[in-house]
Amino acid sequence: MTDVIIVGAGPAGASLAIALGRRGFEVELYDQATFPRDKPCGEGLLPAGVGVLRALELTDAVAGRPLTGVRYHLTGGSVRSGFGTGDGALAPHGLGQKRIHLDATLWAAAARTRGVRATSGARADGLLHERGRVTGVVVDGQPCRARLVVAADGSSSKLRRKLGLEHVARPRRVGIRAHFRRARDMRPLSDIEIFLCRGYELYVTPLPNDEILVAALAHEDAARGDLRGGFERWVAREPLLRHWLEGAIQTSELMGRAPLVSSSRGPEPPGLILLGDAAASVDPVTAGGLSLALLGADVLAQHACALLTGSVLARRRFERARDQAVRVHRWLGAGVLALAGRPRLAELARRGFSAYPGAMQPFVALAGGA
Ligand SMILES: Cc1cc2nc3c(=O)[nH]c(=O)nc-3n(C[C@H](O)[C@H](O)[C@H](O)COP(=O)(O)OP(=O)(O)OC[C@H]3O[C@@H](n4cnc5c(N)ncnc54)[C@H](O)[C@@H]3O)c2cc1C
Structure with a gap:
């Protein structure tokens, strides 16, 4: 049986596959699309996300345009701030990069990572359950089993919907x-x-x-x-x-x-973890979604050993870190929209x-x- 099945090879799923493969886990990664594929996004990656790419040694491959800060234009004027203090190469910076390139780069890196079997053009249609636990997914009609399933299938996650967990924020x-x-x-x-x-x-x-x-x-x-x-x-x-x-x-x-904004209305069943936009998408007005996806994958990879043994404590730690980062962006986003x-x-x-x-x-x- 595979260690981890990941459904969805956007920034969350692909970066998780890379991190797990490099840690010696056996991973199956499925995406319904074939890469390169485009998708609607603001394409601004914040410094936290750049940090994850740096740790994966992928910043050169992703390249992109360095972003130094954010400027808000409002009521006929503007206010600006940089991302933080630090000089030259130490200054925190974001990256502007097209999704068609970013996602294809992550997909290619995942596909060549030892231990990762990456299949594109493969759609996950449903989940396998045994004794109250998710034990796998159905991909193009075929059952595939794993010790842990990660649904990183985006903001309109089909797997989340199948579990009756979809919640869409109002007003839409x-x-x-x-x-x-x-x-x-x-x-x-x-x-x-x-x-x-x-x-x-x-x-x-x-x-x-x-x-x-x-x-x-x-x-x-x-x-x-x-x-x-x-x-x-x-x-x-x-x-x-x-x-x-x-x-x-x-x-x-x-x-x-x-x-734009959706989330899970309750906790996932044992054996399954929601990641990236499938767990919660935030309003793009704070440009946080990509970084949250990458950070969530990074934290999950760090807890992977314990999560695979079914440790409730590890799961709580992971969920706390994932959900806290989302809350920060929800709070900032609500302030900006106000x-x-x-x-x-x-x-x-x-x-x-x-x-x-x-x-x-x-x-x-x-x-x-x-
Ligand atoms: C207009 C707009 C502007 C945005 N601007 C920004 C921004 O500037 N900065 C920022 O950080 N974020 C921004 N975001 C948010 C960002 O796009 C998302 O947060 C990010 O894409 C989440 O990554 P993910 O890996 O979780 O999901 P996705 O990138 O959505 O990847 C999900 C993957 O799952 C695959 N998939 C789906 N269903 C299945 C299935 N059943 N079987 C197999 N594969 C499946 C899809 O093909 C896809 O490749 C913006 C979003 C929008 C809509």
């Missing part, structure tokens, strides 16, 4: 993104730029090769059923964003996701952060994973 939020290659003579960007507007947010991530990603996030009803139209209208309303896009060429189709919906409060916050520039840093460092 939606997101859409496109890539643009900017004109060569434009000043390069190095921060994640977030425009907090009434009813929606725009999100810009600098990427390699003069590209940027522009995403729009909104409550479902803000786009009145036309998220693509909303995206174009909202971008056109921001003079600074319009300026950044002067002479730019759109390099990808608009791609969206709904709902400002987006209340112009007076936003104006006060902007003035406060402008008057005391250091006051924003702890929040950005916390989001970044300090």
